[in-house]
Amino acid sequence: MRFVKYTFIGAGIWGLVVLLPFYALVDITGRRYAPPTEYPQFFWRFLSVALAWQIAFLIIRTDPVRFRPLMIPATLEKMGYVATRIVLYAGGRISSLDFQPVLPDFALGVLFVVAYAMTGKRTS
Numbered sequence: 001m002r003f004v005k006y007t008f009i010g011a012g013i014w015g016l017v018v019l020l021p022f023y024a025l026v027d028i029t030g031r032r033y034a035p036p037t038e039y040p041q042f043f044w045r046f047l048s049v050a051l052a053w054q055i056a057f058l059i060i061r062t063d064p065v066r067f068r069p070l071m072i073p074a075t076l077e078k079m080g081y082v083a084t085r086i087v088l089y090a091g092g093r094i095s096s097l098d099f100q101p102v103l104p105d106f107a108l109g110v111l112f113v114v115a116y117a118m119t120g121k122r123t124s
Contacts, residue, residue: 001064001065001118001119003114003115004061004115004119005064007112007114007115008058008061008064009058009061011054011057011074011108011111011112012054012055012056012058012061013058014104014108015050015051015057016054019047020051022047023047053074053077056070056074057074060074064119071115071116071119075109075112078106078109078112079106079109081102081105082105082106085099085101086099086102
């Protein structure tokens, strides 16, 4: 169970560390692409939903057996991002540099699948 707890606390902390700076560093995002001020509803919505999932990962860590059903959408959150990046890269819509950030999410998605399998079904 330690593996499962460390997986989800690591994912939650990693996500917070990676995502929170974007609230203050909007200008950096706008240097390579159109600035987020041109599409604020998508930019801030993405950050809000992504941060909510980081909190969910930290909650899953508190009682992995109880929160095992949440591991399924948690895995979908990671693998959905991975699939999106793969499709965009394969279609030539993003560069290899823009594809690289998918690697930590893919690794976490795989760890989430392993954690789900290790947790097993809860016995009442």
